[in-house]
Amino acid sequence: EAGVAQSPRYKIIEKRQSVAFWCNPISGHATLYWYQQILGQGPKLLIQFQNNGVVDDSQLPKDRFSAERLKGVDSTLKIQPAKLEDSAVYLCASSLRRGFGAFFGQGTRLTVV
């Protein structure tokens, strides 16, 4: 069974530029999460989808971050414009349904300079 796929693995951008991350969850997993993990901290939930609907985006900085999950499968997370403090690993995870443990992708390490 294929795992959660994320791309790119690494990205370096200048502040005020925009960036997008892509995630393909495990086939059949209805729930998809985007987490931000800053060095030395635990993963922080940014947004959670159930199929193509948003369940929780309370910690998503909506003035600069956006995410979508078209057709309830793949998802993209965008940052525009990026700030220095956005430097982190962005993790995508999926689970079979709400309330289950999630499986993670390898993450995208973003460096904003």
Added chain:
Amino acid sequence: DQQVKQNSPSLSVQEGRISILNCDYTNSMFDYFLWYKKYPAEGPTFLISISSIKDKNEDGRFTVFLNKSAKHLSLHIVPSQPGDSAVYFCAAINTDKLIFGTGTRLQVFP
């Protein structure tokens, strides 16, 4: 508001001995708890879980204990192996939210 806390940022254990990683939580509505292991440059991988209606779950060298009255859970690894060296995250589920602790870096030395 840190609902899931791992107060020890690091732990060093000799190979063959027991590793005990601790986690405290504040929300009594959590109904499922999980431990994840993370190597550098990789995403967290699921290790073991426990339902809130149980107090122990064992899988090979890994055992998770849950003390609901103390709002505390722990992960025991015995015997510890060098390959266990990683960052361990405690996580909890409330309805449909998966919330992580800050992690404990375990180092197992020969």
